Amino acid sequence: MFKACSLLLTKAIWKITVLSTTLITALAISAVCHAHHDKDTVNKSIWTEPYKSYWYSGQAELSSYRLKQARYGEIHEGTAVLVYVTEPVNPQTQIKADDYNAPDNIPVLKLNTTRKFNTGLYPYSMMTSVFFPVESRDHALKITASTQEWCGQVFTQLNYREQFEISAYSYFESEGDFSVVLPANHLENEIWTKLRIDPSALPQGNIQMLPSFEYLRLRHQPVKAYAAKAKLDEKSEEYVYTLEYQDLDRKVSIRFERAFPHKVLAWEEQYTSGFGKDAKPMTTSATLINTINTDYWNKKRNVDRMMREQLGLEQ
Secondary structure: OHHHHHHHHHHHHHHHHHHHHHHHHHHHHHHHHHHHHHHHOOOHHHHOHHHHHHHOOOOEEEEEEEEEEEEOOEEEEEEEEEEEEEEEEEOOOOEEOOOOOOOOOEEEEEEEEEEEEEEOOEEEEEEEEEEEEOOOOOOOOEEEEEEEEOOEEEEEEEEEEOEEEEEEEOOOOOOOOEEEEEEOOEEHHHHHHHHHHOHHHOOOEEEEEEOOHHHHHHOOOOOOOEEEEEEEEEOOOEEEEEEEEOOOOEEEEEEEEOOOOOOEEEEEEEEEEOOHHHOEEEEEEEEEEEEEEEOHHHOOOHHHHHHHHHOOOOO
C-alpha cells in the first residue's frame, strides 16, 4: 500500500514538474515571439486596410516597361515586366507552400522580373524571382535568376538561412558550377520588393551590397558584396532610390510612387557595356507602359491575349 502511494505521489510530482516546465517554456517562447514581432515589424501601417485590400485581393500587379538594354556596347530595345503577388512559403523548403493554411507558412511578396530583348540575330530572355517576407522584412528568403540565349543558359539561386547560400550554374567553363556561402548583407534584388512594402526601411548611406544577379552575370563579375552608397530622395510625388558602386563604376536609380502602393515608374542602370575595344559607358533604362491588376494564372485562353495588348507586349 505504501509503495503504491509512493508511486502515485512520484507520478503526480513528475506531472506537475512537466506542466510547470511546459508553462515556463511557453511563456518564454511567447515573450520571445512578441519581442521579435515588435522588433521586426518596423512599420505596422502595412497591415492597414489599403495594404490588405491591395496585396491580398486575390490578384497580381503586372507592370510593363519599354526596355533599352545595354549589351555588347550597343542599346537593344525590348520589354520588361514586373509581376508582384503575395503567396505563402514553406519555411523549411523555402518553396511556395502546397498547403496554404499551414500555420508555419511565411507570407511573402513575390516579384518575378522578366527582360526580353534581341542582340542582333539572337534573343535574350532573363528572369529573376524574389521571395520577400512581409512580416520580418529582414532579407529575401530566396532569389533565383536565369538567363537564356542561343549560346546557352545560366542559373543562380540564393537561399537565406542565417547566411546566404548561393549556387550558380553556367555554360561558361571559366564561371563553371559553384556554391558559396556569404555573410548576410544587403541585396540589390530585394530592394524592388522592400520599396513596395516600406520605403523608409531602404538601406541608406555607405553599405555593403550584393549587386543584382542580372548585372553580375552580364558583366561576369564575382558573386560577392561590394561597397555602395545608397540614397533615397523625396520629391513631390515620387521617390528616387539610388545606388552607386564605386568599385564597379556602376549606378542604379529607381523611380517609384511616393504614395501607396509605391508603383515602380522607371529605372536606369549606368555601367560599362561591351568588351575590349567595344567597351564604353552606357545606360540601360526602362519606362512604364501600363499596369493592370489581375489573376493572370487564370487568363490562359486565346481570348486573354488582348490583355498583352493592354500591356504593350504585342506588336
